Amino acid sequence: MESPAPDQRELVYAGTYECVARFGLAKTTVDDVARASGVSRATVYRMFPGGRDQIMRETVGWEMNRFFARLAAEVEDVPDLETRLERALSFARRSLLEHEVLQKVLATEPDALLPLMTIEQHRVLRYITGYLAPLLAAERVGGRLRDDVDVEIAADYVARMLLSLIGSPGRWDLGDPAEVRDLVGRELLGGILSSRGNE
Amino acid sequence: MTAALAVDTLHPDPVETRALDATLACIARHGLSKTTIDDIAREAGCSRATLYRYFGSRQDLVAAAVHAEALRVADLARGVAGAAATLEDAVVGVLRVVGRELGEHAALRFVADVEPEQLLPYLTFAGGDRFLQDAAEAIAPCFTRFVGDDATRAAEWIARIGLALWLSPTAPVSLADAETLRGYVHAFVLPAIEPSHVLKVSNQLSKG
Numbered sequence: 001m002e003s004p005a006p007d008q009r010e011l012v013y014a015g016t017y018e019c020v021a022r023f024g025l026a027k028t029t030v031d032d033v034a035r036a037s038g039v040s041r042a043t044v045y046r047m048f049p050g051g052r053d054q055i056m057r058e059t060v061g062w063e064m065n066r067f068f069a070r071l072a073a074e075v076e077d078v079p080d081l082e083t084r085l086e087r088a089l090s091f092a093r094r095s096l097l098e099h100e101v102l103q104k105v106l107a108t109e110p111d112a113l114l115p116l117m118t119i120e121q122h123r124v125l126r127y128i129t130g131y132l133a134p135l136l137a138a139e140r141v142g143g144r145l146r147d148d149v150d151v152e153i154a155a156d157y158v159a160r161m162l163l164s165l166i167g168s169p170g171r172w173d174l175g176d177p178a179e180v181r182d183l184v185g186r187e188l189l190g191g192i193l194s195s196r197g198n199e
Numbered sequence: 200m201t202a203a204l205a206v207d208t209l210h211p212d213p214v215e216t217r218a219l220d221a222t223l224a225c226i227a228r229h230g231l232s233k234t235t236i237d238d239i240a241r242e243a244g245c246s247r248a249t250l251y252r253y254f255g256s257r258q259d260l261v262a263a264a265v266h267a268e269a270l271r272v273a274d275l276a277r278g279v280a281g282a283a284a285t286l287e288d289a290v291v292g293v294l295r296v297v298g299r300e301l302g303e304h305a306a307l308r309f310v311a312d313v314e315p316e317q318l319l320p321y322l323t324f325a326g327g328d329r330f331l332q333d334a335a336e337a338i339a340p341c342f343t344r345f346v347g348d349d350a351t352r353a354a355e356w357i358a359r360i361g362l363a364l365w366l367s368p369t370a371p372v373s374l375a376d377a378e379t380l381r382g383y384v385h386a387f388v389l390p391a392i393e394p395s396h397v398l399k400v401s402n403q404l405s406k407g
Contacts, residue, residue, distance in 0.1 A: 106324060111316035114323055118315065122369045149386065153371050157387045160363045160370070168327030170355055171335070187356050191390035 011037040012044060013062040016055055021101045025056065025112045060113070061120035067095065068127055081135055081193070085162070085184045086177070092166045093174035121163065128159035139193065146194045154192045161188055215263075217243045218250055222264040227305035231261065231317045272300045273337035280341030287389055291381050293341055294361050298374025301365060322362060334358035346392060353392035360388060 015037025019028040030052050034041045048054045074091050078084040096102065105113045132155040139145045165172065165183075173179050221243035225234040236257045240247045254260040276293045283289035301307055310318050320326045335355035342357075343350040364370045372383040 110320045114319035115315045117323075118319060118366065122367065125367070125369070153383075154387070156371055157383075160367070161359070164327075164359050164363050167324050168331060170328050170331040170359065171352070187391040190393075191387040 008039055009047060011039055012047065012055065013059045016059040017063055020105065025105055025109050057116050057119060060116040061123050064120055064124045065127055068124060072131060081139060082184050082189065085188060086180045089162065089165060089180050090174050093169060096166055125159050125163065128162060129155045132158055144193050146192060149192055158188055214245060214249065215253055218253060218260065219264045219267050222260055223306045227309055230309050230314050232314055269337065272297055275300060276338050277341055286345040286393065287385060289341055289345060290357055290384050290388055293338060293357065294374055294380060295377060297361055302375060322366065331355050331358050356392055
């Protein structure tokens with residue numbers, strides 16, 4: 001049996017996202033999705049046997065991943081890990097606040113959206129962890145990593161804390177470079193990067 | 200918020216206590232959305248009128264029950280931290296006791312497992328900010344004797360970690376597993392909150 005081309009799935013996600021932006025999460029139907037994505041209803045149901053619920057969940061995951069892919073592109077040209085994380089935090093926070101669809105759905109239908117984001121966050125965590133692990137491994141090669149640090153677990157720790165901070169910065173003003181530098185150097189990397197020759 | 204929410208824990212009114220216990224029992228049984236003021240009244244052995252007189256509304260009653268539980272757990276945390284010999288013991292102890300209390304909490308478990316949409320607005324985004332602030336205030340006293348003025352900063356970070364681990368079942372450590380939790384705290388959390396580390400960081404920064 002032929003499986004639908006990968007870009008057809010993308011079309012459905014993009015179409016669903018458009019519908020959610022226009023009609024909201026609860027009011028978007030599979031018909032709306034089919035129409036907006038240019039994919040037939042039959043094909044949509046074949047691709048997503050879990051129906052509307054599956055489509056919504058996966059579209060949330062898709063947009064969350066796109067958000068972080070945009071973030072990765074934004075912090076490409078940086079001299080070191082600390083600067084990368086500092087820039088990532090402040091850019092991500094600003095992007096989140098300026099994300100029209102997210103802010104609209106958070107304001108009008110949080111109970112529909114939040115469980116989906118919580119379920120999909122493990123995918124995003126894997127993405128961010130996968131992004132960070134090689135960066136930390138490079139720090140090890142450069143002799144900047146503490147001896148006993150497990151790169152995978154460290155990457156997971158940073159990824160979780162980044163996600164937490166971006167959504168709920170709490171006491172931190174992520175628009176203030178000095179605060180962000182303090183936060184990254186201490187809370188995020190304090191147990192990960194070594195302080196050479198300072199003992 | 201009304202004055203009715205300020206449950207006096209030093210001189211607990213037996214009616215208030217019964218009402219709060221009854222609220223939690225009903226939620227544990229049927230969940231939050233299906234629990235009515237009548238259910239609570241029946242469970243507490245009092246009238247609707249009494250409940251409304253004490254609490255004002257179903258929402259206020261639920262909020263009071265949550266608040267009372269939060270105070271109770273914070274008290275346990277402070278007790279554990281007070282007995283800790285080191286900052287590491289205090290952090291691990293606080294995370295474990297809060298993890299245990301919340302993990303075994305029947306009402307919370309029901310809502311978290313069956314009606315997460317009722318809970319998540321209070322733990323994510325702006326709700327998360329408020330939760331972290333309240334939690335930091337509640338457990339900062341646990342760490343004052345170890346980190347002084349940094350206690351609230353440390354408390355918020357620990358609350359953040361606890362929340363992140365609790366919300367995500369795929370985390371590499373669990374609040375219930377003492378050994379891996381201690382290793383995690385030792386590796387990542389302690390260096391993040393120990394004040395002596397501030398010196399190392401400024402040295403690092405000045406190396407440019």
